[in-house]
Amino acid sequence: MKAVRFTAWKTFPTIEEVERPKPGPGEVLLKIAGAGACHSDVAIFEQFDESMGDQLAPSYTLGHENSGWVEELGEGVTGVNVGDAYLSYGPIGCGQCPACSRGQDTYCYNAAEQPYLATGLGRDGGMAEYMTVPARNLVPLGDADPVAAAPLSDAGLTPYHAIKLALPKLQGGGKSVLVIGLGGLGQIAVQILTAITGATVYATDMKPEAMAEAEKSGAIPVEGGEGQADRVRELTGGQGVDAVFDFVGITPTIKVAQQVIARRGRITIVGVAGQPTSWDFYSNPYEAELTNTYWGTIEELYEVVALYRAGKISPSVKTYSMDQALQAYHDLHDGKLSGRAVVTPHA
Incomplete structure (x- = not known):
C-alpha cells in the first residue's frame, strides 16, 4: 500500500510502498477515509532533530488526524463492527496511570517510557491506505461523513x-472572547464557541479571507496590526475580553492577548510556536490567568463528534488524493490553506 513516510530528520516526507499492517491483540485495521495534514507534521520533518529523542525518531508513516472504516479485528476485540466508520483518538499512553484512566493519554504519567507519542507521532499514522488503531481509541461516527470528520x-x-x-469564565450574560489565529483550529474554535457559549466572539488574523470565514460562523472580525488591542478594548467598553485563545503562540500574539484580557480573565495559548512573553504583577490584570493546553481527552472527542453529528460544527476541508499528499504538505507549509488539508486514499 502507499504511505507518506517520514524517513530522516530535516527531510521532506516521501510516498512509498509499504506492507499493509496487521492488527495485533486489542487493535483493529482501519481503512483510511481521511487523514488531516497538521502543522505538527511540518515541525516533525522540518524543525525537529535528534534532540527530540527516540519517540519521534524516523522512520514511520505520518498522520495523527484520522478517520476510516474498520476492515479487520485483532484478537480479543469486541463491540466494534467491521465496515462501520470511526474517528481515531491519536494519543496513546501507558493505559494504566491516572491520566490515561480518565482518557487523557496526552498527559500520561509514563509518557517518557512509551515507544511513541501517538499514531503519526512515532507510530505509523493514517497518511496511508490502512493503519492499525487500539480499539479503545475508536469513536463511532455513525452515518456522518468520515472524510470531513478526520480533522x-x-x-x-x-x-x-x-x-x-x-x-x-464565559458563563453568564455579557461575556466576550477573542480568538487569535484563524487556521484550521481557530476556525473550528469559533464554531465551538458559538455552539456551546453565549459569549460574543471576536476573531483576528492577518488574512482577510480567514476573518471573513470566521464571520460566517458568527464571529466579529477585528483587524490586525497597529492599534489592534485598542480596537478590542473599544469593542468591549474598555473592559477587555473574558477569555483569549491564541492559536499562534508567538510573542506578538501573546502580547496582544495580555493587553486585551479583562480582570479575572483567562488566556489560553494553544499554538505551539513556543515563543516567550513577559509578565509582571503591575501590568497583569488582577487574577487574570495565563496558561496552555495540549490536545484533549477521548471523552471530549466523543463530545466533539456529537457536535459534528448535530451539525453544530463543520470543518472546512480541502481534499487531496494519496498521490497529491505531498502537495498537501507544501500548501500547508506555504500558508495556502485556511481550513484543513485532508488526504483521502480511497476516494
Whole structure:
C-alpha cells in the first residue's frame, strides 16, 4: 500500500510502498477515509532533530488526524463492527496511570517510557491506505461523513479541550472572547464557541479571507496590526475580553492577548510556536490567568463528534488524493490553506 513516510530528520516526507499492517491483540485495521495534514507534521520533518529523542525518531508513516472504516479485528476485540466508520483518538499512553484512566493519554504519567507519542507521532499514522488503531481509541461516527470528520481528532479536539476548561469564565450574560489565529483550529474554535457559549466572539488574523470565514460562523472580525488591542478594548467598553485563545503562540500574539484580557480573565495559548512573553504583577490584570493546553481527552472527542453529528460544527476541508499528499504538505507549509488539508486514499 502507499504511505507518506517520514524517513530522516530535516527531510521532506516521501510516498512509498509499504506492507499493509496487521492488527495485533486489542487493535483493529482501519481503512483510511481521511487523514488531516497538521502543522505538527511540518515541525516533525522540518524543525525537529535528534534532540527530540527516540519517540519521534524516523522512520514511520505520518498522520495523527484520522478517520476510516474498520476492515479487520485483532484478537480479543469486541463491540466494534467491521465496515462501520470511526474517528481515531491519536494519543496513546501507558493505559494504566491516572491520566490515561480518565482518557487523557496526552498527559500520561509514563509518557517518557512509551515507544511513541501517538499514531503519526512515532507510530505509523493514517497518511496511508490502512493503519492499525487500539480499539479503545475508536469513536463511532455513525452515518456522518468520515472524510470531513478526520480533522476533528486534533483540529476539533484541541480547541474544544481549551474552551471547555475556560467555560467558567464565559458563563453568564455579557461575556466576550477573542480568538487569535484563524487556521484550521481557530476556525473550528469559533464554531465551538458559538455552539456551546453565549459569549460574543471576536476573531483576528492577518488574512482577510480567514476573518471573513470566521464571520460566517458568527464571529466579529477585528483587524490586525497597529492599534489592534485598542480596537478590542473599544469593542468591549474598555473592559477587555473574558477569555483569549491564541492559536499562534508567538510573542506578538501573546502580547496582544495580555493587553486585551479583562480582570479575572483567562488566556489560553494553544499554538505551539513556543515563543516567550513577559509578565509582571503591575501590568497583569488582577487574577487574570495565563496558561496552555495540549490536545484533549477521548471523552471530549466523543463530545466533539456529537457536535459534528448535530451539525453544530463543520470543518472546512480541502481534499487531496494519496498521490497529491505531498502537495498537501507544501500548501500547508506555504500558508495556502485556511481550513484543513485532508488526504483521502480511497476516494
